[in-house]
Amino acid sequence: MSDDAPSGVLAKALTVLQAFTVEDTTLGFAELQRRTEFAKSTLHRVLGDLVAARLLDRVQGRYRLSGLVFELGMRASVERGLLEVATPFLEDLYVRTHELVHLGTREGTEVVYVAKMGGHQQAASPSRLGGRMPLHATAIGKVLLAHAPAEEREAALRGPLERKAPRTVTNVDVLTRQLSDVLAKGVAFEYEESAVGIVCVAAGVFGPADEIVAAVSVTGPVHRFRPARHATSVRAAAAGISATLGRRAELRGH
Template sequence: MEDSNTVLGKALAILRAFGPADSVLPLAELVRRTGLAKGTAHRVAGALVHHRLLDKTEHGYRLSGGLFELGLRAATERTLLELAMPFLQDLYERTHETVHLGVREGHEVVYLAKIGGHRQTRAPSRTGGRMPMHCTAIGKVLLAHAGEDEWAAVLTGPLERRTPRTVIAPGLLRRQLDTALETGVAYEHEESAPGLLCVAAPVLRPDGSTVVAAISVMGPVGRFRPESHETAVRAAATALGSTLARRRP
């Protein structure tokens, strides 16, 4: 929860009121979601419009391209994405299925890239979006390499059931994380959305102890066999890790 007693807190509350499916929000909805007084929300939103972080439309407010520009200046993510893109494109050409690049932030996956082509599967993931770690292959493999403290924080916390097949039993999830550490890949079987299967591998630093990101391949039940793409996704993640190691100052 943002500290709404500060100007920055109020601005962040308004920006973070926008969900993945929101294009435009009227002022009344911003007030409802943030808990700010109407006059305060109107004043702060106006300042965000002035600084090109929001756009004003006839139906309300929408996130502005100024936020996109700021995001592109995030040096670490930009460098990672630029170096990863050739490997993601190669992986897509090999599989012709949806390919993701993601990093861990807190207990969530943040997707830096999604390549799907013309027959990409409908999925809840999107570039710049977030998903809980416990219900995605890319999240499981990131969590597996995050360390025991992070395991404990996730396994003892609430595990959201996204589908009937979401793993919410801590013991079973722990066994999946152990397997991901042993094999170098993690799987999802209709756990984030019905009808989706996925396999993911970690992008590791040369010493193998630190995970930088993860790469996954996803497809629909009936057509996609994640086990058959295990070698390809692991090779892409290993190659990206080697490239990052050579680029380190």
């Protein structure tokens, strides 16, 4: 296949776009070359094409994702519909707990955070809106992993299981038992596993066919937040989102 075949062009463009992260929103040419490992001539061509297509902006010799990328992302039907339904429940959960509230979905072996709500006193969580964390290191991730298809769950458990903090669970047997508890109790807990100083409780959001589509969590600082005390509230919020998604699907069916 030639270097300019459609699949090659798309793959190169995607590699460049994925070089940007939640933390690194603006990158220079040298850093993009380091991250993509493209030849200079190839990278110049791909960057030129992306700027011409309005997928990248070039500002003072550096590059950033454009507003069009954000607009296209907001058109993603699953996340947009999910956010429309979930937002009132997330707001209620924040009012009830006054702690940091998350909504996350699964992509491969990672959580993608699609909503995050917190006040001035929110916990210092490593999560970022649109950012990712390993499934096994978060309460949301454990819920999503527990309800994932068996083959995908087993692949994730085969690892490697990255250690994000001293208390991250990387023992497969321990993690497997925790996932069984999630299925039995309907909630997952995290105790300083994604970062030192924070604890969390999460519950699953299910679609009309009883498939897992997301998870809701509340996170707080270890010195004041007791996750088990908020398990009922988190379950209720997740159940409310699930029920509303089900009603919407039923109306569409009619």
